[in-house]
Amino acid sequence: MKIAMKNNETVNLNIMDRENYQFVYDEAKKGKLHCPTCKEQVRLYLGIQEEPYFYHMLQKQSECKGLDIESAEMSIEPIEYVERNGFRIPVTRMIVSPSKQYTFQPSIHVKASPSFQPTVRQESNITSHYIKRLFNSGFQLDDQQIKAVTTVNGSVLVVAGAGSGKTRVLTTRAAYMLHELKIDPKSIMLVTFTAKAATEMKERLNQYPLLSPTDINRLLTGTFHSIFYRILAYHEPERWHPSKLIKKDWQKDQILKEGGKTISLDEKEFAYDLALQQIGYWKNTFLLPQDIQTASRWEEQVLHLYKHYEQEKEKKNLFDFDDMLIGCYKYLTDHQDVLEMYQNRFQYFLIDEFQDINKVQYELIKLLSRKTANLFAVGDDDQSIYAFRGSDPNYLLSFEKDFPNSKMIILNENYRSSHEIISTANRIIEKNTTRRKKTMQAQYQHSVSPLLFYPFDEEEEATMIVQDINEKLQNGYAPNDIAILYRTNTGSRAVFERLATTSFPFRIDLDSENFYERYLVKSMLSFLRLIINEDDQQAISQILPVLFIRQAVMSDLKANSILNDCSMLECLSNITTGHAFQERKLKKLLPSIRSLKGSKPLDCIEFIEKEVGFGDYLKKRGSEGNSLEKGSDDIRDLKVAAKNFQTIIDFLDHTKHMSAMNKEIKQLSKQLEQAITLSTIHRAKGLEYRVVYILDVVDGGIPHDYALDSLRNGESAPIEEERRLLYVAITRAKEECYIAIPHKRRGKNAKTSRFLAPILPK
Numbered sequence: 001m002k003i004a005m006k007n008n009e010t011v012n013l014n015i016m017d018r019e020n021y022q023f024v025y026d027e028a029k030k031g032k033l034h035c036p037t038c039k040e041q042v043r044l045y046l047g048i049q050e051e052p053y054f055y056h057m058l059q060k061q062s063e064c065k066g067l068d069i070e071s072a073e074m075s076i077e078p079i080e081y082v083e084r085n086g087f088r089i090p091v092t093r094m095i096v097s098p099s100k101q102y103t104f105q106p107s108i109h110v111k112a113s114p115s116f117q118p119t120v121r122q123e124s125n126i127t128s129h130y131i132k133r134l135f136n137s138g139f140q141l142d143d144q145q146i147k148a149v150t151t152v153n154g155s156v157l158v159v160a161g162a163g164s165g166k167t168r169v170l171t172t173r174a175a176y177m178l179h180e181l182k183i184d185p186k187s188i189m190l191v192t193f194t195a196k197a198a199t200e201m202k203e204r205l206n207q208y209p210l211l212s213p214t215d216i217n218r219l220l221t222g223t224f225h226s227i228f229y230r231i232l233a234y235h236e237p238e239r240w241h242p243s244k245l246i247k248k249d250w251q252k253d254q255i256l257k258e259g260g261k262t263i264s265l266d267e268k269e270f271a272y273d274l275a276l277q278q279i280g281y282w283k284n285t286f287l288l289p290q291d292i293q294t295a296s297r298w299e300e301q302v303l304h305l306y307k308h309y310e311q312e313k314e315k316k317n318l319f320d321f322d323d324m325l326i327g328c329y330k331y332l333t334d335h336q337d338v339l340e341m342y343q344n345r346f347q348y349f350l351i352d353e354f355q356d357i358n359k360v361q362y363e364l365i366k367l368l369s370r371k372t373a374n375l376f377a378v379g380d381d382d383q384s385i386y387a388f389r390g391s392d393p394n395y396l397l398s399f400e401k402d403f404p405n406s407k408m409i410i411l412n413e414n415y416r417s418s419h420e421i422i423s424t425a426n427r428i429i430e431k432n433t434t435r436r437k438k439t440m441q442a443q444y445q446h447s448v449s450p451l452l453f454y455p456f457d458e459e460e461e462a463t464m465i466v467q468d469i470n471e472k473l474q475n476g477y478a479p480n481d482i483a484i485l486y487r488t489n490t491g492s493r494a495v496f497e498r499l500a501t502t503s504f505p506f507r508i509d510l511d512s513e514n515f516y517e518r519y520l521v522k523s524m525l526s527f528l529r530l531i532i533n534e535d536d537q538q539a540i541s542q543i544l545p546v547l548f549i550r551q552a553v554m555s556d557l558k559a560n561s562i563l564n565d566c567s568m569l570e571c572l573s574n575i576t577t578g579h580a581f582q583e584r585k586l587k588k589l590l591p592s593i594r595s596l597k598g599s600k601p602l603d604c605i606e607f608i609e610k611e612v613g614f615g616d617y618l619k620k621r622g623s624e625g626n627s628l629e630k631g632s633d634d635i636r637d638l639k640v641a642a643k644n645f646q647t648i649i650d651f652l653d654h655t656k657h658m659s660a661m662n663k664e665i666k667q668l669s670k671q672l673e674q675a676i677t678l679s680t681i682h683r684a685k686g687l688e689y690r691v692v693y694i695l696d697v698v699d700g701g702i703p704h705d706y707a708l709d710s711l712r713n714g715e716s717a718p719i720e721e722e723r724r725l726l727y728v729a730i731t732r733a734k735e736e737c738y739i740a741i742p743h744k745r746r747g748k749n750a751k752t753s754r755f756l757a758p759i760l761p762k
């Protein structure tokens, strides 16, 4: 049914503005809506599978049909009358906004194209005894996989599409080399992208027949860092002693902040985390401070920090993770005898996730494999998503140049996802120009094709997804079957908040930042806190940078507040800074903040942005900051969150509660055996789920704004990386994939992601 009543007002979904759905949904949840016919409480269905409708809380739908649209006007008791030409005419009030700017847009199933063609398999002519033995025990490999396993000498590049069994190939190849070719395990180096992957490889190898655990243990398996660190620690134990390792980012942060002081960077305000990322990028691409040409003021500042950081480490004899690789390269090139020893020892190199290799790693592998050139690299250029860390898919794309006479094997049978998902992913990724052409082939069809759905905004997106998850869980899906993927951590705020109100178990990335703890969000919330309490010291301290005032004034403010018996905010408003313009602005601060008492949180944020100088501050930060960091986005996100609250206190309580929940869920995440996964797309790489929801697939979401900016400046690499991210997200799904295309994002009209053009109906 499409009509419900709220007190005496009619709520008609057919004419109600789209923007009000979430409000009506929340009101219904609070029990404020009822059926116009039987008066029972009703709820709003706001999900993905069907159009929105009201349903009775207790009765079965069949018992009361509610009211149809035609008879609605007739039967609803009029509650107001107007006098017209002497007649008293009844008027029915409706919760509507007559402008139907956004109507409900039904979901679209993405049709699979071309249609499914089952793979026709010829009887394989297997010559290897070991592989025959595996086949007899039910372990399958396709012909290309067999070729990849058994081509042992020379350099081989395996271009392995998503879900094509590269892990299976790598482990079987190692087993084949050990058992059938009797290769000395100590001469094999197997490099994985994560430590977890290395452990899993060994665990899998232990399940292969006829392998001795001793041989498996003698294989050198690990990440680039662990392997090359072992070499360094063996040859220069003093220099590379573990006690000298800078393990944590906060330790690096401390060194950077000392450096920042020398060029007067504000400790709280400057984005040190992004500076750290940039320094890591430079190091991983083998760019030492003297090699760097800065392109902006921000880069200049970061370069200064980079120099300071390197000097400090050298002074104190410290090293970080990136130094392990650079250090090992330098050590080996400076000690030819040692290099030769390793070149003789390691005859075979097996490298996983080759698309994510960076310059230093690449140079190291080239150096070590120079004698034998027995390099086996497995990767998928379509899944290269770590450019910001210095990874470069070009090493995979130009493999033949660096390793002449190499062989290439393409794995394009996908064993994970349905044909409907694979054909969607194929059509999207083929628009990238810098890639090795390959078309993934699925092994089975599924009755549900990927679905594009159209929420109003991020809030409704979260509501619709949680409703859908509820239906899935009731239909027998397990929480572990489900993942919600997003481009950046802030994108998960609404979904996190909605899930936190349910009893469904869910896990989030441990290092994901809590939205309300983000620097600018905290600053804006501090203004709101001052509306409630003018003596909130923490809030005063947090807003000082926004007003371009140094922290040093805090002690004066405290003293003045006691001496003059006035609030901290009052004192701040009256301080003298020596700049008439600034003092005039500060004078207005107190009356402005006081005038906001009783206003809605959203109105307060907008006022603070425009009238109290927050907007100017954002602009200044934007022009000086890194292109990835757009503070104004945080404030837009905050406005979307604030929209649903009527009072400042309610909103502040909500933010406090959500911050506490965030900590709690992170703690719990480790222990949960069954949980819905909330993850960035980056973190979901290599994982698979029956059902995947992808958030904010609009321009500015995926692709991220920074990639669109780069494109405007004529640089297409970032946009191609963003397309790969969407490809990775879609190919995590085994059976069902739901792609959200909100009409509005961060309060602005959003456009369907340009990446979806190839799959939209014509």
Ligand SMILES: Nc1ncnc2c1ncn2[C@@H]1O[C@H](COP(=O)(O)OP(=O)(O)OP(=O)(O)O)[C@@H](O)[C@H]1O
Binding pocket: 140, 141, 142, 145, 160, 161, 162, 163, 164, 165, 166, 167, 168, 169, 380, 383, 415, 416, 685, 686, 687, 731
């Ligand atoms: N020849 C095969 N026959 C049947 N199943 C297979 C075959 N090869 C791989 N698989 C299965 O397909 C799934 C995907 O394999 P795997 O995880 O090794 O893929 P991947 O290439 O590492 O994926 P991605 O790069 O997308 O993370 C696994 O469940 C694996 O057991």
